Amino acid sequence: xKKLGLISALVLGSLSLGAAAQAPAYPAKPIRxxxxxxxxxxxxxxxxxxxxxxxxxxxxPIVIENRAGAxxxxxxxxxxxxxxxxxxxxxxxxxSISVNPALNSKLxxxxxxxxxxxxxxxxxxxxxANPATGINSVQELIARAKKSPGTLxxxxxxxxxxxxxxxxxFLQITGVQMTHIPFRGGSPAIQSVIAGDTxxxxxxxxxxxxxxQGGRLRGLAVSTRxxxxxxxxxxxxxxxxxxxxxxxxxxxxxxxxxxxxxIVKKIFDATTIAMQQPAVxxxxxxxxxxxxxxxxxxxFAAFLNEDAKFWVKLVKDAGVKLD
Numbered sequence: 001x002k003k004l005g006l007i008s009a010l011v012l013g014s015l016s017l018g019a020a021a022q023a024p025a026y027p028a029k030p031i032r033x034x035x036x037x038x039x040x041x042x043x044x045x046x047x048x049x050x051x052x053x054x055x056x057x058x059x060x061p062i063v064i065e066n067r068a069g070a071x072x073x074x075x076x077x078x079x080x081x082x083x084x085x086x087x088x089x090x091x092x093x094x095x096s097i098s099v100n101p102a103l104n105s106k107l108x109x110x111x112x113x114x115x116x117x118x119x120x121x122x123x124x125x126x127x128x129a130n131p132a133t134g135i136n137s138v139q140e141l142i143a144r145a146k147k148s149p150g151t152l153x154x155x156x157x158x159x160x161x162x163x164x165x166x167x168x169x170f171l172q173i174t175g176v177q178m179t180h181i182p183f184r185g186g187s188p189a190i191q192s193v194i195a196g197d198t199x200x201x202x203x204x205x206x207x208x209x210x211x212x213q214g215g216r217l218r219g220l221a222v223s224t225r226x227x228x229x230x231x232x233x234x235x236x237x238x239x240x241x242x243x244x245x246x247x248x249x250x251x252x253x254x255x256x257x258x259x260x261x262x263i264v265k266k267i268f269d270a271t272t273i274a275m276q277q278p279a280v281x282x283x284x285x286x287x288x289x290x291x292x293x294x295x296x297x298x299x300f301a302a303f304l305n306e307d308a309k310f311w312v313k314l315v316k317d318a319g320v321k322l323d
Contacts, residue, residue: 026086026263027060033089034065034079036072036096040187041157042204042289043072046121046251047091049283050274057270062089068184071160072096073107080113084258086267090114093251097304098311099160103320111308116300117253117267120275121284122292124248125166125223126208126231129200130193131215138221138240141200145176152178155189155198160320162249163189163202165311166223168318170202173245193217204249205231205288223247230288250292250307252300268297 033051037043044066051062067075072095079090090096097111129135135144145152156163159182171178181198183189186207192198194216201208202223209231212219219234225246226236237245253271255264274280275291284291294300314320 026266027058029087030061030063031055031058031087031089032063032065033091034067034075035091036067036069036075037157037161038068038183038185038187039066040207041185042123042206042287043091043093043251044185045206045287046284046289049287050120050277050280053274053277053280054270057273058266069158071100071103071158071164071182073100073104073109073160076100076114077108079254080109080256082256084256084260086255086259086263088256089117089267090254091120091251092254093162093249094165094307094311095158095160095162097252097254098308099165099315099320102312102315103160111304113257114254115257115259115264115297116294116304117255117264117297118271118294118300119250119252119292119303120271121289122248122250123205123289124228124231125163125202126205126212126234126288127170127200127202127220127223128193128208128212128217129220130196130198131218132196133199135200135220136218138235138237138242141220142174142176142242145174145178149177150179152200153181153198154178155181155183155192155201155203157186157189157204157207158182158184163204165314165318165320166247166249167202168320169247169314170242170245172318173242190217209288228288230285230290252294252304264297 033047035043035047047064055062076096079088082088135141154167186204190207193201211217221235221240222231224236225238275293281291
């Protein structure tokens with residue numbers, strides 16, 4: 001009996017080792033990257049600018065999947081509920097991680113359901129107006145808004161998005177009233193301003209910068225206190241006469257909680273390699289975006305804990321609501 005038990009154990013052990021040997025190494029198939037906004041916006045642009053380089057570093061193609069709507073909550077919920085196997089990534093901004101949970105207690109996910117991998121980029125916002133408005137500066141914008149409260153409409157990429165929060169901070173500091181018109185992404189928001197359906201936008205550089213450079217929109221200021229070479233020819237807030245205003249936003253990678261540490265490390269290492277490629281840096285810089293990598297997933301998690309305090313306080317102080 002003892003000999004039979006030993007043989008059984010050896011057989012089972014050899015079967016287990018065989019199964020482990022046959023298990024494909026990660027990644028063994030394409031990886032999908034969820035984007036919470038429509039094509040043409042900043043999140044989509046960042047994802048597409050680095051997807052080829054990331055795919056090469058991972059050894060498998062990156063398939064971008066746009067799931068626009070609800071201020072990026074649809075994509076974030078899909079990522080949170082995906083299998084924690086490394087085959088679903090989410091590119092997210094503060095809206096998905098900090099703002100939306102603060103605005104809506106009935107979301108189908110929480111930030112605790114998403115595991116941070118690394119920050120990938122940081123950018124200012126750009127305040128831009130339709131040239132037909134005759135508004136040429138931040139001070140002229142404030143004067144017009146004070147003269148006719150609520151008549152200026154500003155377009156953003158959605159409720160709870162970084163542009164929405166940037167506008168909310170602007171209204172809070174200046175005391176002016178303008179009407180928020182949310183869209184399902186940066187590109188449709190910008191098109192509404194160009195068409196004259198709305199008068200201005202607080203937009204991301206990839207959405208706004210080409211239109212400013214082409215003369216279809218007038219750049220009034222970037223949201224950082226000082227000018228940035230990322231958005232040439234557009235003043236910072238100090239120069240624009242609003243030194244108490246300053247805001248920027250970031251994008252980062254997340255996976256479902258429960259993803260194995262070895263897979264997290266693989267994604268982190270590959271992302272670091274991809275984002276350091278000169279072609280990726282150059283492509284992002286052309287659209288007003290800086291590469292900004294975390295030193296580790298743990299460092300990114302610590303950053304998020306502090307960063308959330310800023311966004312949640314802004315939501316509360318500015319009285320931001322879901323329209």
